[in-house]
Amino acid sequence: xxxxxxxxxxxxxxxxxxxxxxxxxxxxxxxxxxxMRELKDVPKSYxxxxxxxxxxxxxxxxxxxxxxxxxxxxxxxPPVFLPEKADKPTAPESLxxxxxxxxxxxxxxxxxxxxPSGMAVHGGSGVRHGLIESFRQLRPNMPFVELxxxxxxxxxxxxxxxxxxxxxxxxxxLLKDKTCGSGIEKYYQTLVKGHWHGxxxxxxxxxxxxxxxxxxxxVVDDAKSDGKESESIFTPINKYxxxxxxxxKLITGRMHQIRTQLAELNHPILGDSQYGDFGLNREIxxxxxxxxxxxxxxxxxxxxxxxxxxxxxxxxLADDLQKALKNLKII
Numbered sequence: 001x002x003x004x005x006x007x008x009x010x011x012x013x014x015x016x017x018x019x020x021x022x023x024x025x026x027x028x029x030x031x032x033x034x035x036m037r038e039l040k041d042v043p044k045s046y047x048x049x050x051x052x053x054x055x056x057x058x059x060x061x062x063x064x065x066x067x068x069x070x071x072x073x074x075x076x077x078p079p080v081f082l083p084e085k086a087d088k089p090t091a092p093e094s095l096x097x098x099x100x101x102x103x104x105x106x107x108x109x110x111x112x113x114x115x116p117s118g119m120a121v122h123g124g125s126g127v128r129h130g131l132i133e134s135f136r137q138l139r140p141n142m143p144f145v146e147l148x149x150x151x152x153x154x155x156x157x158x159x160x161x162x163x164x165x166x167x168x169x170x171x172x173x174l175l176k177d178k179t180c181g182s183g184i185e186k187y188y189q190t191l192v193k194g195h196w197h198g199x200x201x202x203x204x205x206x207x208x209x210x211x212x213x214x215x216x217x218x219v220v221d222d223a224k225s226d227g228k229e230s231e232s233i234f235t236p237i238n239k240y241x242x243x244x245x246x247x248x249k250l251i252t253g254r255m256h257q258i259r260t261q262l263a264e265l266n267h268p269i270l271g272d273s274q275y276g277d278f279g280l281n282r283e284i285x286x287x288x289x290x291x292x293x294x295x296x297x298x299x300x301x302x303x304x305x306x307x308x309x310x311x312x313x314x315x316x317l318a319d320d321l322q323k324a325l326k327n328l329k330i331i
Contacts, residue, residue, distance in 0.1 A: 017076060022071055022075060023071065025144030025165055028166065030066060032051060035056065038077060039080060046080075091137050099134055109163055110148070110162050111163065112313055113135075118153065120153040132146070144162075145161050145163055147161060154292055154293035156296050167306070171184070174302055187247060193243060193266075196234075196267065205229075205230055219264045232248055232261055235249075259274065287327065
């Protein structure tokens with residue numbers, strides 16, 4: 001039976017008009033983007049309609065969708081019907097304690113967390129408890145906290161969270177800045193199949209999502225594709241009998257960039273279930289006790305211009321990765 005507006009509203013809850021005071025966390029944010037955050041379950045068209053009709057007021061005045069919020073502004077959000085929502089899954093206390101123990105650094109602008117392998121940064125399909133959702137549960141009174149960047153579920157290491165909007169925007173700008181020494185320097189360690197010949201290698205190629213597969217990419221001919229330019233610098237750290245430990249400096253940050261580039265070079269990462277050597281993965285599980293992707297984000301360097309603070313954070317390899325290396329002989 002086709003739903004009438006009345007039937008449709010029966011599945012929704014009407015929220016009364018409310019007045020929200022803008023804090024420093026949202027200074028400079030456009031009113032339309034602010035409303036999309038406050039009204040997550042309504043269509044964008046609805047947000048623009050209530051703005052156009054003047055139902056949204058700032059300091060009792062009509063505003064345009066391009067208005068940028070100031071600290072202390074009072075925003076009137078009109079009455080709205082929102083879908084009845086099931087209670088969000090609550091992260092277990094053990095997970096919250098693990099996240100708290102994984103905080104490397106925290107100040108007024110950001111938080112650095114040593115994410116374990118197996119934890120997704122976002123909740124979603126098949127993922128009940130993402131890092132950011134769990135952190136918000138851990139700190140329910142924190143007015144603003146957002147992920148600055150992503151890290152694959154299988155990858156361990158440093159993840160950045162921003163504690164205010166200005167820091168978030170500045171960090172996003174730094175991530176886009178590829179000028180030597182002025183952006184964010186991100187370094188990884190990875191163990192790959194085979195002997196790496198020569199020293200440092202600067203790899204540039206184009207990556208494109210595989211057709212019909214949103215979570216897998218491949219190297220493509222840049223002259224004939226619409227692939228995204230990807231750039232990494234690989235440097236050998238140690239060579240073992242059958243493997244090489246590499247340092248990777250990430251210049252761009254495409255999905256699965258390091259994994260795909262190394263597989264294309266015939267040096268797949270050990271434990272990589274998507275781009276790796278599957279027979280070898282079974283062997284090293286027995287030989288080294290390695291049960292996951294050997295990729296670890298271990299070093300970040302950057303400066304926040306707004307505060308003048310210099311960050312240079314380096315952490316050791318995860319315990320399971322260090323244990324795997326102890327079973328190998330350096331040559």
